[in-house]
Amino acid sequence: MLIVSVDAIGWPAADWAALAARAAREAVQRSPYAGLLALDDEVEIAVRLSDDEEVRTLNAQYRGKNKPTNVLSFPMETPEAILAAPLAPETSLGDIILALETCAREAAERGVTLAAHAQHLVVHGALHLLGLDHMTDVEAEQMETLEREICAALGLHDPYDDREA
DSSP states (O other), X not given: OEEEEEEESSOOSSOHHHHHHHXXXXXXXXXXXXXXXXXXXXXXXXXXXXXXXXXXXXXXXXXXXOSOOSEEEEESSOHHHHHTOSOOTTEEEEEEEEEHHHHHHHHHHXXXXXXXXXXXXXXXXXXXXXXXXXXXXXXXXXXXXXXXXXXXXXXXXXXXXXXXX
16 A cells, blocks of 8 residues: 655644645556556655755755755655565655745745645655656656646646646
8 A cells, every 4th residue: 555654844734644645646546657556565655744944955965956945855766676566565665845935835826725736746746756757858748747647637737837846
């Protein structure tokens, strides 16, 4: 089973665990790895809802960018390991961290709720944990198409209608 643990620090009251779990499950189910990561596999994704300062620190430390960003992903498995499924029980796919102030500002700019924006960013982060990226135009188009499909399944706005994330 896909286990999504959520740690929300200072975020407004909401059922963040359910929102993140739904977003992560949709991302896994609709990813290129859907057949390999059956939802009965015991794999985990940890989601941390934090603040700009913590994300800025992590962004500087791991990406050399001394500024906050909306979402960071830290994969624990390589795409090759996922392709060599089945994974060991209780395997962690990795961690996703969101920055409250940046997410709230972006949600307001786009006219969407914080919850909707956060769900999209969990989808985005989960796809990164699965090895998808947007470094080239081709990768970006593939990832954006998949994100649009997943967000539509979640009943969310088109995240790239206004070039989000």
